[in-house]
Amino acid sequence: MPGLRFWILIFLPLWAQGQIVHQPLDGVLAVSGELAELRNHHFHSGVDLRTGAVTGKNVYAVADGWVRRIVIRPDGYGWALYVDHPSGHTSVYAHLESFSPEVWAYVLQEAERRNAYRLDLYPAKGSLPVVGGQVIAQSGNSGASGGPHLHFEMRDRESEEIMNPVAMGLLIPQPRARPELWAKQDGRWRKIEDSASVNTWYDLALTLPEQGFEVEVSDSLRSIWSLQQWSFDVQRGADAGLAIDLHSQQGIRGFHIHPSPSQPAPGWKLKHAWPKSGGTYSLAVNSGGSPIWAGRVRVAQPNPGSTQALRSISDGDWSLELPAQCFGMAQAVSLSANGNKISVKPDVAAIKPVTYSWTPSQLADSLWDKAYLAVRDGRGSAKIPGSRSADGRIVFTSKTCGSAEVRIDTKGPQCELLRRDPNGRVWISVRDELDSEIVEITLNGKWTWGHLDLKSNSLYADAGITKGKLVVWVRDEVGNLTNFTTEL
Numbered sequence: 319m320p321g322l323r324f325w326i327l328i329f330l331p332l333w334a335q336g337q338i339v340h341q342p343l344d345g346v347l348a349v350s351g352e353l354a355e356l357r358n359h360h361f362h363s364g365v366d367l368r369t370g371a372v373t374g375k376n377v378y379a380v381a382d383g384w385v386r387r388i389v390i391r392p393d394g395y396g397w398a399l400y401v402d403h404p405s406g407h408t409s410v411y412a413h414l415e416s417f418s419p420e421v422w423a424y425v426l427q428e429a430e431r432r433n434a435y436r437l438d439l440y441p442a443k444g445s446l447p448v449v450g451g452q453v454i455a456q457s458g459n460s461g462a463s464g465g466p467h468l469h470f471e472m473r474d475r476e477s478e479e480i481m482n483p484v485a486m487g488l489l490i491p492q493p494r495a496r497p498e499l500w501a502k503q504d505g506r507w508r509k510i511e512d513s514a515s516v517n518t519w520y521d522l523a524l525t526l527p528e529q530g531f532e533v534e535v536s537d538s539l540r541s542i543w544s545l546q547q548w549s550f551d552v553q554r555g556a557d558a559g560l561a562i563d564l565h566s567q568q569g570i571r572g573f574h575i576h577p578s579p580s581q582p583a584p585g586w587k588l589k590h591a592w593p594k595s596g597g598t599y600s601l602a603v604n605s606g607g608s609p610i611w612a613g614r615v616r617v618a619q620p621n622p623g624s625t626q627a628l629r630s631i632s633d634g635d636w637s638l639e640l641p642a643q644c645f646g647m648a649q650a651v652s653l654s655a656n657g658n659k660i661s662v663k664p665d666v667a668a669i670k671p672v673t674y675s676w677t678p679s680q681l682a683d684s685l686w687d688k689a690y691l692a693v694r695d696g697r698g699s700a701k702i703p704g705s706r707s708a709d710g711r712i713v714f715t716s717k718t719c720g721s722a723e724v725r726i727d728t729k730g731p732q733c734e735l736l737r738r739d740p741n742g743r744v745w746i747s748v749r750d751e752l753d754s755e756i757v758e759i760t761l762n763g764k765w766t767w768g769h770l771d772l773k774s775n776s777l778y779a780d781a782g783i784t785k786g787k788l789v790v791w792v793r794d795e796v797g798n799l800t801n802f803t804t805e806l
């Protein structure tokens with residue numbers, strides 16, 4: 319039977335690659351976030367699968383393997399499982415609500431042993447085996463999740479590089495939206511129809527870069543952008559490639575069609591050098607094998623200065639240190655300070671951390687360790703606790719460049735009893751200017767599990783049906799402690 323042998327030959331290599339033998343959720347999968355989608359400061363590293371706006375859906379191991387890593391944290395991926403497969407891949411399931419009983423028994427034992435509520439556990443290889451199609455968790459909305467869903471990833475086990483799960487058998491619909499080409503002309507970004515006149519190649523940007531694209535100039539292939547497999551180092555490439563003022567003007571995320579001078583992302587393949595002199599060129603952009611745009615573009619000065627040396631700028635009590643090649647594009651950065659407030663212009667995200675230093679002239683010594691920098695750029699904000707340097711400054715390290723002020727936090731988180739739910743969980747709201755963490759929870763003196771969710775500023779303590787004295791210790795990022803005690 320030559321036919322059968324043919325099919326075996328076709329499918330054997332696929333199995334050997336560790337194909338997805340069971341989908342991670344029941345039913346037809348629907349996507350709310352694409353792989354490699356351009357987000358604020360990163361490319362989306364997985365696929366967001368819809369769970370019908372609710373939590374608690376069964377999550378299945380996509381193939382045989384063993385649980386390699388278990389994470390519980392109040393931010394980021396929240397509750398997450400990493401399952402290793404003999405094929406050399408790892409499947410990742412994030413923003414979960416709960417784990418299977420076997421995984422949970424291990425987690426609880428380790429949490430109590432370590433007296434820890436933020437966990438990053440690596441069980442002994444093979445101690446938590448799974449088979450493809452086994453329920454390993456329930457979906458949730460934990461960590462930095464914008465609503466209930468399952469964040470699913472496939473990685474290369476050794477390099478931890480992100481891989482495309484569709485190529486391994488994840489059954490999701492292909493995206494229907496098509497990329498568009500936008501151009502900055504006379505300072506305004508517009509979607510362009512058949513011709514454009516721009517200052518530099520960096521004034522052209524493509525939406526939906528996650529679908530990959532190729533650029534031809536004068537009928538010769540110049541660059542290919544494709545994120546099919548990438549390392550976390552590439553995340554910085556998101557900020558380097560983002561057309562920042564397209565986002566601030568139009569609310570649209572577009573990616574430069576020309577790799578930026580500081581572009582660290584290996585997603586770019588340069589085939590032929592781009593023209594270096596001004597002129598009118600034919601331009602064609604293709605994505606997924608089909609044409610997106612073709613026409614003529616007049617470019618005034620294609621090759622703007624790109625060198626960014628290490629710089630330090632200062633004003634008053636403040637200085638700002640900018641590492642070499644710290645932005646996607648060269649920027650003329652200015653700093654103006656007024657007491658505890660500063661303004662950095664332009665407010666573009668750095669792709670390498672910048673260092674703010676403050677030498678306060680009038681701040682009591684005891685308050686130095688309570689200072690944090692609240693900083694806001696065009697796309698986001700951050701609160702960065704300071705650290706005291708040996709030469710008498712308070713130093714804040716961030717990738718956010720913009721307006722900022724130093725605030726002093728001397729108060730521990732404010733706690734308030736909310737309710738006790740039917741599962742015996744006692745809910746407490748936890749509020750602070752900064753992020754908080756659980757230090758310890760005891761019920762009648764006995765160690766008790768609980769979890770803090772930073773986006774809802776609430777924690778639960780797993781009290782069960784026990785009555786008695788519940789004691790919760792929480793701490794903010796600059797070390798202010800709160801003890802909350804209640805009689806159940």
Ligand SMILES: [Zn+2]
Pocket residue numbers: 351362364365366468469470
């Ligand atoms: Zn996601």
